[in-house]
Amino acid sequence: MSSEFTQPFRSTAGSWKGEEKSKPLTDFIRNPLRAAATAYQTIFELDHAQDLAKELAAKGISITQGYDKWLKIGLALAGFEEAGREIFHLISQINTNYVPKECDKQFDDCLSRYEPANDTKANFFHACREAGLDVNPRFEGREEEGPAQRQATTTSPSRLDPHIIRTIPYRAYKLYCDGKSLQEAVKTISSEKTILPDIVEDVIRPIFDNIDTSNEKFWNKGPQRVIIDKSKCLDFAVESGFYQLKGATGKVLFRVRQKVVEQVDRVELKHTFLDYIDSLPPAFDGILKSTLRAAWLSESSRICDNTFLENLPFLKKPFLKDNASTCYRFYLNGFVGITKSSINLKSYDELPGYIRQSQIIQRQFVSIEEKEVKEKSEYYQFCKKVVSGDEERFQVLIHAQGYLTHQFNPRTTPVAIILYDKEGRAGKGIIGQALSHINSVLKIDGRNADINNRFMLQRYTQGIGIIHIDDADPKRFPFGRFLTWLTEGFEVEQKNKGSVFVPFAEAPKFYITSNYVFEGTTASHAGRRVEIELDAFYSLSFTPAMDFGHLLFDDWDEEQWQLFDNTMLLFCQYYLTNGILRYKSVNMLREKLIQATCEDFVRWAEENLSDLAVGTAIDKTARWQEFRKSSSLTDRELPQSTFTRWLKTYLNGLGYGTKDGKSRGVHPRFEALIITGMPASGADKTSPSFDI
Incomplete structure (x- = not known):
């Protein structure tokens, strides 16, 4: 085994x-x-x-x-x-x-x-x-x-x-x-039991009527006993929809019903046989149903053992997955296909592949016009309020949620969505709840989890679409460790069960919330994350429940749930149309620069490194000595090499291009950091052609 x-x-x-x-x-x-x-x-x-x-x-x-x-x-x-x-x-x-x-x-x-x-x-x-x-x-x-x-x-x-x-x-x-x-x-029986003949006949007629019929579905009638046939049992199990499937943590038992696949256990397999026996007439094959039932109860544990399960065929037909141009969501009354141009509800008869039972959202989907959604959806209004109505940030926020909803990993731009909330209670937890109501989410407590713990992802199972690391501490979760996960995939290891690699194409997306800015100002870091800062519109003294008059999600009526579903699918459609959006946040950038250098240096640079242009030569030694005079750091604490590295980090973080060189046109010449490029202006938007 x-x-x-x-x-x-x-x-x-x-x-x-x-x-x-x-x-x-x-x-x-x-x-x-x-x-x-x-x-x-x-x-x-x-x-x-x-x-x-x-x-x-x-x-x-x-x-x-x-x-x-x-x-x-x-x-x-x-x-x-x-x-x-x-x-x-x-x-x-x-x-x-x-x-x-x-x-x-x-x-x-x-x-x-x-x-x-x-x-x-x-x-x-x-x-x-x-x-x-x-x-x-x-x-x-x-x-x-x-x-x-x-x-x-x-x-x-x-x-x-x-x-x-x-x-x-x-x-x-x-x-x-x-x-x-x-x-x-x-x-005979009426006389022996002193029971009316009509009652006796009602009880025993099905036995005499059916006892000579032939069935032997998964058993054989021997001359002296009933034999449960293991080979026939295997055929019956497959006929009943039982298959093996290779999952992220090994092989598991699944059952297929009308293109819906559900993970089950051996108890359900055994009861499928038992339910079939119970559906039979009182007698058949020259035996009583009770005889077959007793034989099955006696043999079921040995029939449905591990060897039997290993002989079940693998489910080979593909699961229906999101692709570059289409997102699918599954509801009780049908499945919804989302593209750039449409959001259509279709019957499950038109389902083009298998889906998991866990993918079916336990709600009815009702299509609502976009204008009505924007006017009436409480969640849509909530998303506007957490960014204080800032249209640029609002667009970045809703496109990010659309990206997380779409379960397709674009090879060119895989990113982690990071929400910052310096004061706390600003609403990032509600956004996490929203995602969990439209997708399968694995939530990890970032305050206690450690990225160096190889069992951190042991609760991951196939079908999870989003890994939500809540209240992540950048010191325990340095973003550099996520880069490989985002671009190649990751290992899932369960205690005493070994590890399984989840490749990029099947990997979930990452949603990270934190009260602290993650360090990293290089292009590799910036290109692999979308960072959004939430405002303190909500707080302990003014909660969303106070604002809307009730709890979001928990106290919603059917209309608000329908508006919510339409809201999230619209967000997905916006993403499919426009791709990932970004904006430049002065506050977050300053926090990152302070993390990479120190607050005194950033304050000094803001005051002394202005009016730069392409070709400007910054004297490394003179600037180091100048900063030293205004700083309490000693030569040992801040050697010139460290200062030069800070200088490059600061300028590159602002978007300047730099290179090492010597000054020109002045004597004596000095070692300089030369400006080679200027920062781009406006919001940074990723072209849909690179993302979708």
Whole structure:
């Protein structure tokens, strides 16, 4: 078994020790009549256990307080095999410390320890009795006082003992095997059980009508027993839509229904077989349905083992993905295609490829005119307010959200979107929520995470469209470390499971929020990020909830959700039309220059490095000495080489071109930093031809 298989393919190796455990089960189903009798007893006990569990849950009574009791009940319910898992969850979740995954793990352990020869189902019923429940099933109103009362059962089907009803099919099957006709069986059972013949016939007619029909979907009828056929099971699983798929963290089990692919586990696979059995008539292939059910419950864990799962075919047909010119979003009533020229809702019948179940947004999409969206959408108005109505920044902000919504990575301009909020509470968290309502987002707490921790991205799964690093500290997340992630891809490593590389074409996009400006003024840094500064329009004393009169998202009605969806898809359309937009922020640039040098130097440079032109020669030594006089830094703290580096950083950060050289036309000549280019003016816009 490959170690690549993840949790849904949890190993059951060691659950069975050769013939020691399998032999009693083989003996158990060797005789169909014996199997049917035992099956009816098991089914009766299972139904009764389910009723008791529901009663415990309804009354809030816990019988699993403390680990020892929890284990004891789990071992008891393991006697029902997989059918006991649902009951175990139902009674475990009454406790406040209930964790579904831990409950599953515990029941798996109980199944592996279960000994058919030492069945302890009685411990569950005893615990229910101790909790005050009536564990003795009786038909309503019956008294054990002579034939007069027993005769009442022949005239009132509603008063029949459920246990008696459940034994009728087994008796009918035995009579069928003895060569009796339907009417002979009805007469015999009616007499034996003192039940009206019409009632008996209603129960056993389906057995006599269907028992000779042929099915054998995933089993074979042997001369002495029912055999679950593993090869037929594999065919049935594929027919039911089960496939393997290679994910970012290994192989996983998926199920396909009408081009929608959903990750599932082995429990669903087992129940698919069980649901099919339950849909069958009471008898077929010369056997009772209960006989097949008992055989499946006995064999299901070994049939659906890891070897079986590895033999499932891989899903080869491609998933529908965004491309350079089109973005797709999936809703309950259809899928939406967004292009430069249109936003169209289409039927899922027209879906050109597979999609994941997790991609379907649990809302109805209703198309709204752009003008109405701009006038009525609260989120659209919110985005305007967080930049104080600055149209240039507003356009950069909404195009950035469109870029994040579009799940296609442009090879020429992959960027990280960075939102700054120096004061805090300005609204960057709400923008993160908005993205999570339109896309699949992995949120990482930047205050506690560390980019040097190789397990930082271990929660990443295939299908995530955005990685949101919230409140990132530039010291813990130096932007230079992101450059390779943005342009090539990244490694995802899970503890004890190895690592998988996520290539650029399949990688999510990065959305980073911070209260501090990230350092880096070089072209490689600037070209790989879009930085947007939010204003302090909102604060602790004036929140968006106060502004709009309610919480965004949580308190929205259907109309606002429809406006929101249209808003986000419009943002995406703007991006597809115009590409990435940028603007030059004096405040952010100054913060970066201070980070790269020091505040005293930036203040000195602002006062002394003006009126520069192409060809201007800046005397490195003279300027260093000039700055030294106004600074408290010593020669050791600020050698001339460091000052020259700061000088280049400052000028290049402002957009000047520079080169080292010697002065001309003056004597004596001096070592100089020569201006070779001037800063570009206006907002920096990336041409759509390079981006889309």
